[in-house]
Amino acid sequence: MSRHEIRFELNGEARTAEVEADRLLLDLLRADLGATGTKEGCRIGICGTCTVLIDGRPISSCLYPAVYADGRKVRTIEGIAPDGGKLTPLQQAFIEQGGFQCGICTPGQIVSATALLEAHPKPTEDEIRRWMMGNLCRCTGYFGIRRAIETAAGTAR
Amino acid sequence: MSAVETHPAIPYLPTPEERVEGREKVTGHARYAMDVPIAGALWAAFVGSPYPHARVVSVDAKRALRMKGVRAVISGKDTAPVRFGRRLQDWPILAHDRVRFMGERVAAVAADTRELAEEAARAIEVEYEELPPVFTLEAALAPEAPVLHPERASYLYLGGGEPPKTTHPNQQGVVIHEHGDVAAGFAAAARVFEHTFEYARNHQGYLEPRGTIVWIEKDGVVHVVTTNKAPFTLRMQLSKALGIPEETIVVDAGYIGGDFGGKGLSIDEPALYFLAKKxxxxxxxxxxxxxxxxxxxxxxxxxxxxxxxxxxxxxxxAHEAHVLLDGGAYAAGKPQAGLIPGDAGLLLAGYRVPAARVEVVTVYTNNEPAGHVRSPGQPQSAFAADSQIDEIAREMGIDPLEIRLRNAIQPGETDITGHEWHDHLAREVLETLAREMKWDRPLEQRSLGASALDGPAVPRSSTLVGRGIGYCARHVGRGKTELEVEVAEDGCVYVITGAPDQGGGAHTMLQRVVAAELGLPVERVRARRGTTAETRHDPGVGGSRFTPVAGGAAIDGARRLRAELEKLSSDLDEALRLAAERHLRVPGMFDQTQSRYSVCAYGVTVAVDRDTGQFRVTDAVLVADVGTVINPVAHRGQLEGAFAFGLGQTVMEDLVIEDGRVVTANLDGYKLPTMPDVPPLRIVLLTEDYGPGPFGAKSVGELANAAVGPAVANAVRDAIGRRVWSCPITSEKVFEALSGARG
Structure with a gap:
């Protein structure tokens, strides 16, 4: 397997890594860089627990070869609120509105919803459902997640 | 709890809680088993059988062991005769003589990396000799069926008592209960109805993969980091299986990324113990x-x-039920004495049943072993029984709500098992549901779906609408637990528990109960979870038990602490200051023995496309008898989540096994509901009846998923005039029912 040196930005910090051609971004983040906020789920791109942002767009890091991150900006849950800093309104709303229970899908949900609110600051209910359908949650039935997004967007009824 | 109404804590409890672990979970800092860094840890991988039933002739690991970085390979030879399980320890750590289901583990590898372990596992050559498999209940129970567990009598049966008496060697578990004069009930009947229902296999669907780490210290202490939701129980099971004392095992279970009943059974821990040892x-x-x-x-x-x-x-x-369930290759996943899943025998939950005979049998087959899933046994029994009640109503020309009101169990009456029920709201739940659904008014015609995501636009003329009620009840959990309450140097009160949090909000409940009982602001009380070596015995999160049992222990601990504080000073702040200096620590204990129930009912509407059978639940109302609410946000979340969980099981989830092979073996084939799949839900809580939990709480986590099945079944029946007798109720089955109606 060929090895490649990649340079990318992880949550605002310049990083370099040497990866095999088939190394997945999920494994680079979790196993090699110790950034375990991004969770492993189904590993086939369905559940959304491993969602990260590549140049602002949500992707499943379990399907994304790490070499593709070369020259790009990678943003994970650790980069949503700066370490030790204030929670974003969305994160706060996830706590207040019951947007999580077990929490395993929560990093992916918050990463996806952060991108949603950046793209559509006042999303309609349909826009929320369409955007978030790639992030499964077994605990909440999605009610609390939708309330959290609407609360953060200021569109809650 | 007679003191409830005047308790000063009550006004405090309705304030929405902030989860103690909230900040960690929304920032990605909550640490799950998969995130725990352990220096120098090897990775394990397993070799699974490609046959559902076969003799293991030989395991050849030479090629794997030659790979650089492969540290050990073990097979059944190394682990025999050890078996594991929650009650009956019938599941070999690695198959030692034969495999009984496809995927059953035959060998395990430890290697430097995860990828290498997986590659090495693929390099292990296993020779098998196929045996005739049994896949169906009929085949397994045939007189000449191959006996899957001829050595069953030698298996360890935990928890005392005798294993259930079976009449066929392939029976796994048997529970029979009978009360009242059943024959007289049938003799006196105006009508007798007999129906057969089918229920498919479904998976818990947690999104966190099971993760385990095992190491053995120089002093011989075995450390286990796990996703198991009952660490003390796992410790006991490991101790029995491995023949090592409980005191030499330390189990650490932190945040669990979804359990839904499944993570009470551990399958990796025993094999990892052997690999760590080697x-x-x-x-x-x-x-x-x-x-x-x-x-x-x-x-x-x-x-x-x-x-x-x-x-x-x-x-x-009177009622008679014969419930036959496919337990798969091993009974290891079932913790109950009779080796049946939970309340599979509680047909007609929430109904008065003067006389009944119920027989529940689980059966060994060459399919995947079955176990516990949220409200074990109840989705099956509720789907069947509450569909039958609906059918009886329609056959007899009785309103479906009215027949339930006539049969709803009242305080002092007996249920199907002969138990008397008290302190529950059954009629009140149904009456409230009727009001909320406007049951006395005909259902309005409406188009299928409110948004483009709800499926292709369907012309109004081809849409059939219907509504249905699903009614069910569930016990409030019982059992014993212990914890500790401590005043630490920072002046805060800590509740110290061995129970992990699997998402239900266990630790926040403990925090709020102790704060409420002591009259302290919630910020002054914290929850701390510890390993089995650091905490008192706790049976784990499950069985609708945590709030009524551990909540009782939290009250007990708070009261003991208050008694100690009063000795120090009459001023609470001064007493806490003095207690902090002394590291004052008291136990909290509780044994919840009261047998109590909660009742709930759904009303749902469905819209069905007459031509294709495609249907959607368009609206739902849930009325639940819940007692006092302690964590309002988590409580609502449990009910909302249970609705979506029940909906998935009812309309889409089917873990299909064909000739022993799981066909829907990940989330691409096994569909979980997504955000657009879940319709609006209104929840109405009846809180006036007090439960046996702290401040009058009942359990809620497993109350509300089972009744979704019959509610949808009955609504579809209402819409199309035909019943779907098997769950899940897919569009294909609705189409077939509609075709039957046309033909």
Whole structure:
């Protein structure tokens, strides 16, 4: 397997890594860089627990070869609120509105919803459902997640 | 709890809680088993059988062992005769003589990396000799059927007592209960109804893969980091299986990324123990969800044959049930004495049943072993029994709500098992539901779906609408637990528990109960979870038990602390200051013995496309008898989540096994509901009846998923005039029912 040196930005910090051609971004983040906020789920791109942002767009890091991150900006849950800093309104709303229970899908949900609110600051209910359908949650039935997004967007009824 | 109404804590409890672990969970800092860094840990991988039933002739690991970085390979030879399980320890750590289901583990590897371990596992050559498999209940129970567990009598049966008496060697578990004069009930009946229902296999669907780390310290202490939701129980099971004292095992279970009943059974820990012993290094595993779907413990599928005798007004006189469930290759996933899943025998939950005979049998087959899933046994029994009640109503020309009101169990009456029920709201739940659904008004015609995501636009003329009620009840959990309450140097009160949090909000409940009982601001009380070496015995999160049992222990601990504080000073702040200096620590203990129930009912509407059978639940109302609410946000979340969980099980989830092979072995084939799949839900809580939990709380986590099945079944029946007798109720089955109606 060929090895490649990649340079990318992880949550605002310049990083370099040497990866095999088939190394997945999920494994680079979790196993090699110790950034375990991004969770492993189904590993086939369905559940959304491993969602990260590549140049602002949500992707499943379990399907994304790490070499593709070369020259790009990678943003994970650790980069949503700066370490030790204030929670974003969305994160706060996830706590207040019951947007999580077990929490395993929560990093992916918050990463996806952060991108949603950046793209559509006042999303309609349909826009929320369409955007978030790639992030499964077994605990909440999605009610609390939708309330959290609407609360953060200021569109809650 | 007679003091409830005047308790000063009550006004405090309705304030929405902030989860103690909230900040960690929304920032990605909550640490799950898969995130725990262990220096020098090896990775484990397993070799699974490609046959559902075969003799293991030989295991050849030479090629794997030659790979650089492969540290050990073990097979059944190394682990025999050890077996594991929650009650009956019938599941070999690694198959030692034969495999009984496809995917059953035959060998395990420890290697430097996860990828290498997986590659080495693929390099292990196993020779098998195929044996005739049994896949169906009929085949397994045939007189000449191959006996799957000829050595059963030698298996360890935990928890005392005798294993259930079986009449066929392939029976796994048997529970029979009978009360009242059943024959007289049938003799006196105006009508007798007999129906057979089928229920498919479904998976817990947690998104966190099972993760385990095992290492053995120089002093011989075995450390286990796990996703198991009952660490003390796992410690006991490991102790029994491995023959080592409980005191030499330390189990650490932190945040669990979804359990839904499944993570009471551990399958990796015993094998990792052998690998750790052999390599003298920590060994970890992270089971892929694909493997989890194939080799763990999904819900029991089966057949439920019900006979119900009623009088001329539709009142139940007697009931007979034969429930036959596919337990798969091993009974290890079932913790209960009779080796049946939970309440599979509690047909007609929430109904008055003067006389009944119920027989529940679980059966060994060469399918994936079955186990516990949220409200074990109840989705099956509720789907069958509450569909039958609906059918009886329609056959007899009685309103479906009215027949339930006539039969709803009242305080002091007996249920199907002969138990008397008290302190529950059954009629009130149904009456409230009727008001909320506007049951006395005909259902308005409406188009299928409110948004483009709800499916292709369907012309109004081809849409059939219907509404249905699903009614069910569940016990409030019982049992014993212990914890500790401490005043620490920072002046805060700590509740110290050995119970992990699997998402239900366990630690926040403890925090709020102690704060409420002591009259302290919630910020002054914290929850701390510890390993089995650091905490008192706790039976784990499950069985609808945590709030009524551990909440009782929290009250007890708070009261003991208050008594100690009063000795120090009459001023609470001064007493806490003095207690902090002394590290004052008291136990909290509770034994919840009261047998109590909660009742709930759904009303749902469905819209069905007459031409294709495609249908959607368009609206739902849930009325639940819940007692006092302690964590309002988590409480609502449990009910909302249970609705979506129940909906998935009812309309889409089917863990299909064909010739022993799991066909829907990950989330691409096994569909979980997504955000657009879940319709609006209104929840109405009845809180005036007090439960046996702290401040009058009842349990809620497993109350509300089972009744979704019959509610949808009955609504579809209302819409199309035909019943779908098997769950899940897919569009294909609705189409077939509609075709039958046309033909």
């Amino acid at each position: 390599t003298r290094r920590p060994v970890r595993s992270l089971l892929s969800l694909s493997d989890d779907f194939q080799v763990t413990n999904p819900r029991h599928p089966g057949t439920l044959r019900l006979r119900t005798a009623v009088d001329a007004e539709g009142r139940i006189l």
